[in-house]
Amino acid sequence: MAAAGIAAEEYHGASAGGTLLCRSAHLRAGCYACPAPASCGSLFKVDFLQLVERRRAVRQYRSTPVDRSVIERLINTAVLAPSAMNLQPWAFAVVTGIPRIDEYARRAKEYLIAEPRALELSVQARAMVNDPEFSMFYHAPVLLIVLAKVESPQAREDCCLAAQTLMLAARDAGLGTCWIGLGRPWLELPETKFELGIPDNYHAVAPIVIGHPTAWPESHGRQPAEIHWLTP
Ligand SMILES: Cc1cc2nc3c(=O)[nH]c(=O)nc-3n(C[C@H](O)[C@H](O)[C@H](O)COP(=O)(O)O)c2cc1C
Numbered sequence: 016m017a018a019a020g021i022a023a024e025e026y027h028g029a030s031a032g033g034t035l036l037c038r039s040a041h042l043r044a045g046c047y048a049c050p051a052p053a054s055c056g057s058l059f060k061v062d063f064l065q066l067v068e069r070r071r072a073v074r075q076y077r078s079t080p081v082d083r084s085v086i087e088r089l090i091n092t093a094v095l096a097p098s099a100m101n102l103q104p105w106a107f108a109v110v111t112g113i114p115r116i117d118e119y120a121r122r123a124k125e126y127l128i129a130e131p132r133a134l135e136l137s138v139q140a141r142a143m144v145n146d147p148e149f150s151m152f153y154h155a156p157v158l159l160i161v162l163a164k165v166e167s168p169q170a171r172e173d174c175c176l177a178a179q180t181l182m183l184a185a186r187d188a189g190l191g192t193c194w195i196g197l198g199r200p201w202l203e204l205p206e207t208k209f210e211l212g213i214p215d216n217y218h219a220v221a222p223i224v225i226g227h228p229t230a231w232p233e234s235h236g237r238q239p240a241e242i243h244w245l246t247p
Contacts, residue, residue, distance in 0.1 A: 066183055066186055066187055067183065068234075069186060070182060070183060070186040070192075071191065071228075071231055071232045071234065072192070072193040072194070072232070073153075073191025073192060073193055073226070073228040073231070073232065074153045074193055074232070075153065075228065075229040075230065076153060076154060076155045076156065076191065076224070076226035076227060076228060076229065077226065077227040077228070077229055078113060078154075078156065079156065079226070079227045080111065080112075080156045080157075081111075081156055081157050081190065081225060081226060081227070083111075085188060085190070086109055086111075086157060086159070086225070088184070088188070089159075089181050089184045089185055089188065089190075089225070090107050090109075090159075090181065092180060092181065092184035093105075093107070093161070093177040093178070093180045093181035093184065094177060095180060096173070096176040096177040096179075096180040097173075097176060098169075098173035098176070098177075099167070099168070099169035099170075099172070099173055100167075102165070102167055102170070102173065103173070104163055104164055104165045104167050104170035104173050104174070105162065105163065105164065105170075105173060105174050105177045106162040106164045106217060107159060107160070107161060107162065108159070108160040108162060108211060108212075108213050109157065109158075109159050109160075110157070110158040110159075110160075110211070111156060111157050111158075112156070113154055113155070113156055116152045116154070116155060116156070116157075116158045116224075117150060117152070117154060119152065119158065119198075119201075120150045120151040120152040120153075120154075120198075121150070122201060123151050123152075123197070123198045123200075123201035123202070124144060124150075124151050124197075126200060126201040126204070127144050127197060127200060127201070128144060128145065130200065133200035133201075134196075134197065134199070134200050140197070144197065151195060151197055151198055152195060152198065152222075152224050153193065153224055155193075155224035155225060155226040156225075156226045156227075157224065157225040157226060158195075158198075158222060158223075158224055158225075159181070159222075159224075159225055160202060160213070160219050160220075160221070160222045160223070161174045161175075161177055161178045161181070161219075161220050161221035161222075161223065162174070162213065162217040162218060162219060162220065163217065163220050164214070164216075164217045166216075170218075171218070171220050174220035174221060175220065175221060177221075178194065178220070178221035178223060181223065182194070182223065185225055189227075190225055190226065190227060190228075191225070191226060191227070191228035191231070192223050192224065192225050193223065193224050194221055194222070194223050195222045195223065195224060196222075198219075198222040199219050199220075199222060202219035202222055203218065203219050
């Protein structure tokens with residue numbers, strides 16, 4: 016249980032029956048709702064780092080459905096994200112059921128192939144889309160779309176924050192996610208919005224598939240951050 020080079024023991028007390036206890040003896044799993052969160056600050060920190068480090072874009076899912084109550088919990092966490100002027104310009108569309116999502120994947124892919132200018136794709140991405148085996152939504156049991164419901168100048172940024180918060184909440188719940196930017200051109204079509212019941216003036220910002228992963232993929236790693244210290 017080490018995170019970012021920090022031994023878990025620095026944050027946690029002894030393990031009791033396989034369950035880590037934090038210093039103030041609150042159960043690790045309960046610390047998000049800890050009645051004394053101030054005394055659990057360091058514990059929260061290590062859990063948060065683990066969560067961020069262990070989130071992955073998941074592209075292989077089990078067929079097990081995700082409970083509606085779980086999806087609602089993820090959305091209720093997503094809306095805790097900050098937004099400019101606290102406008103909270105987001106809405107969420109949720110599609111469930113693998114056959115329906117597979118069908119949308121097929122149509123979204125067909126659209127991208129027919130309209131290559133809908134999204135500027137790298138050669139690599141185009142090859143992936145043209146692969147007959149490629150299913151854009153990876154046979155996930157849930158497709159959730161974070162929608163910007165107003166044209167406020169920073170609505171899309173706000174929606175991206177909600178999307179990332181949702182993906183971390185999903186990881187915390189043991190669920191995999193993958194943001195599917197490729198799906199956006201098709202989801203943005205007026206006829207698609209009409210069919211899905213999305214108001215015409217809403218914009219699909221973040222299509223995200225959600226489900227139980229067959230396995231957690233390895234990290235793709237990150238380049239060292241480019242940092243410009245602008246202070247003397
Ligand atoms: C804006 C955005 C669009 C993305 N679009 C796709 C996509 O269309 N298909 C896909 O498989 N992954 C997509 N991804 C997932 C990225 O490929 C993935 O996050 C990246 O490779 C890093 O891997 P990791 O998330 O496991 O750390 C997208 C991610 C973001 C943030």
